[in-house]
Amino acid sequence: MFEFVSLSEEAYANAVTSQVSRGSYRFLLPQLPEYGQVMSRHDEKQIEYLAVRERGSAESANPATGAHGEIVATALVYYQPWRKLFRRAIITYGPVLDWDNEPLVRFFFTELEKHFSARKNVVSLRINPPVAKAYYEDIEKTAESEQGQAVHNFLTSQGFVRTTKEFYDQPDIPIRYLYTKDIAGKSFPEVADTLRGTMRRQVKHRGRYGVEVEFSGAENWDVFHKLYEASRERTDMEELSGSSAQMYRDLLATMGPQKAFIGLAYANPEEYLAQLQADLQDLETRIAKLEEPPATGKKTRALKELRNQQQASTRRIAQISQLLDTYGPGRIAFAGVLAFRCGDELVQLLRGFNKDFGLFNRDYPLESALLRWACENQIRIYNTFGVSGIFDDSAPDAAVLEYKRNLHGNIEEFIGTYTLELSTLAGPLGALE
Template sequence: MYFTQLTTKEFQEFVDHHFSHYTQSAAHYEYRAEHYQDAYLLGVKDDSENVLAACLLTKARSFKFFNYFYTHRGPVMDYNNIELVNFFFKNLTDYLKKENCLYVLADPYVLESVRNADGEILEHYHNEHFKKELEQLGYKHQGYTTGYSDMSQIRWLSVLDLKGKNGKEVLNEMDYQTRRNIKKTYEMGVEVKDLSIEETPKFYRLFHMAEEKHGFKFRDEAYFEYMQKVYGDNASLKLAYVDLDKYLTTLREKHDDLEQQIAEVNKALEESPNSKKQKNKHNQLSQQLNGNQRKIAETEEMIQTDGKELDLAAALYIHNEHEVYYLSSGSNPKYNRYMGAYRLQWEMIKFALENGIERYNFYGITGDFSEDAEDAGVQQFKKGFNAQVEEYIGDFIKPIKPFWYAVSSLLGKIRH
């Protein structure tokens, strides 16, 4: 086998057929190569020209005179093949030395454990041989971290397994309240539509509301435009909304139907005044009618104050052959009762099922499963969909120029 550069076609075919993160894509490479000239496709082939390993790397300036390289949840390979692991990373070091590399950060998409939503380990993966091999090659593991970091990819993901399931099965495996909330979004006229890249400000307005509510600052609007440009048709902005005129029409049709049912019950009561069954039915229908009339009044008032269409929640999604990723979202807390976030998730879960994608990735959580975790509410939301927690192995750093890496670390030029 030999270490080599890969064509975009070779690379994409390999990652399509081997489990890989969305960042390991030809679209990502082509955009970075065209606009920044900072991306590389490297891999290993056997003597028959079959690709055995593939990795998209990007570089950035570090410590003024050197370059820093990052593997973007790569490389993509069989990590149980220690000979291949050794061969790839040894040759990567030789390659990076020629690229004036100060250090490289690798964060393989390798599972450490699968847990239930409460953090209890269901399955542990034995990565000792792989980890030991990397450490012998000079890669220092950065620890089993929890929490969010702006310096590395999140180590804890919340994932819904869709393999071999249909929509009914997926829905039935969710908890009762989540199923009920999804059902209610249909009753309340919640719909989902695509936003174009020109409509990114509409998404960002809702995203910024989430930032203000939770007291964090993540990305600016330009970042979300960038993600759509990079990933093209594999990226989408989705908006959950209510057309209040349509909803009002539905409510009025229900009003007429309930009145007709009550009239039929009244007629039955005239014939049988002491019928307990008809009296109970009359009470139930009257309660439904009163509730529906209240909704009509509220909706008519909201049209006057807020307009005919309400933007409830929006989210950025990316998908590849293996997963749909729910990356960033926001919602208007004023309209929480419409539960737009639930409808967004369900529509995209259906998208995954319809396209034969076997994993729905709710993405990052902190890995803190205590009641006072900063993302406790988020964890409960994802738990309701029957998502499990996947813990990944984490980051490894390899100094390519050890002396200058030590100097830059002492000077605080490298954060890790």
């Protein structure tokens, strides 16, 4: 027998922790308790924690609460203010439950609708369940998901309407295509050997070209945000609002360094230039020595190789000198990531890169550091987060997807975003869009 309940913040956190520790369900960021805590600080009426408890015997009662049974379904609900007097109920990447348990699913949604309908100012409900629509190998679809079709059929039978828009059409539509890699139980060398192309070789190096990678918290938000803006302007990503930026800073502080961090890769052009100049001087000394008579075939071949190196080094010195003229001396952050640990998943929500520093990115230093961290911290899913779902050169993120494919992972496609009308006012108020 099931019981529909509203949980306290603490009870919800305990339920999520229990589910995560058992690996029962997948909780993405907007369903984590810390997300609710941060949102509640701005308006405690904006967040509610709903759940289904499977009733047990009296002997199984929780001594602290007197409650019987196990929490088997959860939803962190955000009540979005709408047209001043109204609210939209939004469950982002949720609800979280066993979608194959038809009695549970039917009970939960019946009770959800009753619960929201009792709140006369709530005019609509939007959800986007983390349920697969299809399965992929890399970017090639291999099969449709029977579960996804069943959930879609159920939701539409309950009156939900699936939107045809994607996040690049409407920014508040949650991303439904992810690019992820399963690294469960693997060491960093084992993961590195599964990568593609140059990433497979280069990611194994550490600290070359004077590059350093550091993980930090909200104190480096402004540095990361500047890098994000540099990438956003090139790739048509959405500008971060002030409220979103504040939310991410608050999440970094609330979740702490083991669950949330900013990763930054730093270059020092001045130091690297000095190294290149010393290397060039050494090359010139070796070339001068080989140019001394007598000439031999072996010397000629060696000279050709060294002169090629000399030309490459000269070009790099010119490039680094230009960087110094533009950015000045000292350490400069050139790549960044905002990452969150969600259970056994590392979600890289946002990234930024200064393309002027491509010379320093040859070893994929940020990717190397993230993969090492993931392996050391028993991460199962390495989640590079959203892609457009357009898999040809017309995609707005074609270059981004090409980079992510070096990880040799797979596309995940969710079933999408669904909206339920709870009031006849929803349409006129634009709350179904």
